[in-house]
Amino acid sequence: MHIALLAGRSAATVWGPRVGVRWWRFGAGVLLGLAFATKWSGVYFVLFFGAMALAFDVAARRQYQVQRPWLGTVRRDVLPSGYALGLIPFAVYLATYAPWFASETAIDRHAVGQAVGRNSVVPLPDAVRSLWHYTAKAFHFHAGLTNSAGNYHPWESKPWTWPMSLRPVLYAIDQQDVAGCGAQSCVKAEMLVGTPAMWWLAVPVLAYAGWRMFVRRDWRYAVVLVGYCAGWLPWFADIDRQMYFFYAATMAPFLVMGISLVLGDILYHPGQGSERRTLGLIVVCCYVALVVTNFAWLYPVLTGLPISQQTWNLEIWLPSWR
Template identity: 35%
Template sequence: MIVETAYRWRVALMAVSVAALAALLRFANLGSPQALVFDEVFYARGAYSLLTQGFEGEWGGENQDFASGDVSQLSTDGDYVVHPMVGKLLIALGMQMFGPTPFGWRFMGALLGVITVVMVAFIARHLLRSTLWGTVAGVLLAVDGAHIVLSRTALLDIYLTFFVVAGFALLLVDRARTRRRLLSADAVVTGLGPRTGVRWWRLAAIVSFGLATGVKWSGLWFAAAFLLLSVIWDWADRREAGAERWFAGGLVRGVAAFVATLVLLPLTYLATWIPWFRSPDGYGRDWAAEHPGEGVTWLPDGLNSLLHYHQTAYEFHRTLDSPHNYESNPWLWIIQYRPTAFYFEDVVDVDCGADRCVSAIHAIGNPLIWWAGAIVLAYALWRIVVRRDLLALTVATGVLAAWLPWLPYAHRTIFTFYTVAMAPFLVLVLVWGLSRLAQPARLAGRWWPPGAIAAAVFVSATIVVAGFFAPIWIGDPIPFGYWQLHMWLPSWV
């Protein structure tokens, strides 16, 4: 009876269990350390300025004054910032609810991190048609260190990840609905194939990608990759439906989606700048008025000023080449070769059972997930090229969109923690590989005992490794010697 009830409620149990695990690792002691961790110095303070002044003002004083509750150093002079404000507005929402405290400025990242884990579980369940594999995907992302650390700090990348995963999920809903219409259509499938009506879910996905771009411009790469993937899905589904001109039919709808993207995504992105348009004290707000005849003069002054702002910000990003202890080569991101240390301090007021106690936060992805994921990704790429495996392409696209665009910028000052946007999709690749190992195609979905045992052992080992690494993902005080045991590679120190 209990087993039957559990089976009947298996989807709800999946969602609740992975959400609970993710929440435990993201909300536990979230207000610690009582300090601005790594780049929180930019984004938490910028968010507070948006909340209180409506624009990002310059800060004086010491960086850590803000963490101590001193907000008197905020000025009314606009601060030059090089990232859009959606992520900072969400950080500000957390401070609106809980005040300008570490818990307040980290709350929304932790919440959206948990929601992302649940979304990935449902995505995997849909793609692999299995609640069990959906649960595995949710568990693996829940115990990934890169995702945990970024969920627990007020940086922008977790918000980028949330909107990218949401956009991908919306495209999957769009495909499911459109595919159902194509395969069950009463219309004759001659010509371009059956009409599918307005693709509202695809339009919603475009809005989500616009919001991702409003967090960081790298959201554009995901938009391009996933919208192209949705056209490939269309071609495959129209061909399966028997449309005589399946390629032309998919292309026509793809052109329509491209036009919609050219309109909807920029409008969404522009809407995220409304606080800047409404704040005359924002940095560069009056540039056009102060430089008559410069820029794109046929644009209204506000848009001309915004365009100039973006030109200078792009130049900043393009030429950023300042040496940093934790800068990393993107070619090695997939194996987490040089992860970012967010925080490291000696702790003197806590007895950890050793002469030297430290609190450390390292954005190290769970090694088993990333190292095994790199191997499965290589297999997925082989399947794509040799077997034209559409499911392999579906799960691998997000990894490639998060990784390949950075490779030409290996000379720039960039960091491994950017891979948090890759983590959900690497998990999908890994779980796809585990499912093929445990349920090989040659057995038509039946379980292969050796493969199932290997998959179960791997997932169990990943959870054990997560328990070992959790203290340096969360920042719990630990003996210095225990911290050293986590530095598996010399490049991690």
């Protein structure tokens, strides 16, 4: 858009200029497709980031004083963005099933004609219809794992507990005949839990990000909010489902990005004096040291190292961690 402005093309029409191929969006589409192929909840990121990309396009056209930025986005940006952030992720998703397509013995590879009739309303290749049948079976199985159907797990959790890691997941624990901790009674446990020095700041960091985005128009924080919400909010649609804290793994990178941006604001502010910069540097260094120390303290329960029973009790900070 800036290049178009310098070339005098930003006001050529009321819709603004065409911006050409944006290869970074194509790359984003490939990565989103890989995320989708890794776990189906990756489709939420496809939708959220696609919407964010169009919002950025509208904002850019407004910034460069295009007369009709919304209509310009519809005419100039929807199709290219739909291709890069919609079609490409779907194509990458299908491409990851290449071994399944190439196999003659894969599960449900030839479901059409056996479990599925040959007649179809939509004319699709039999291989694609078989893949649809295969994935639909998996989806319905997981969708049926609900509390109302009598499915419970002692370490399941609901989305509202994830931002602060209130209910972690205990993968394994051994308290019998464990040696190597230097005490009479040893414990070896593996638990997925977020470092409190980071996770317990999620709510204030997100609130600050919202203020920076909506009030100060700092669109860097939009990526943090959109990415975090894409990994979190969709799970509220069906809270009857069995869910676990490891579903929040996709939220972690955006929490780290948000904290990093906040630390950057603390570390540097335009027009600040040397005393303010020094104070900001001290605050940032102390916080980073706190995070490293906190992670080091939790490291034994993250990796299953033998520790004493007393240390194990000290590692469990909240009643909900038991």
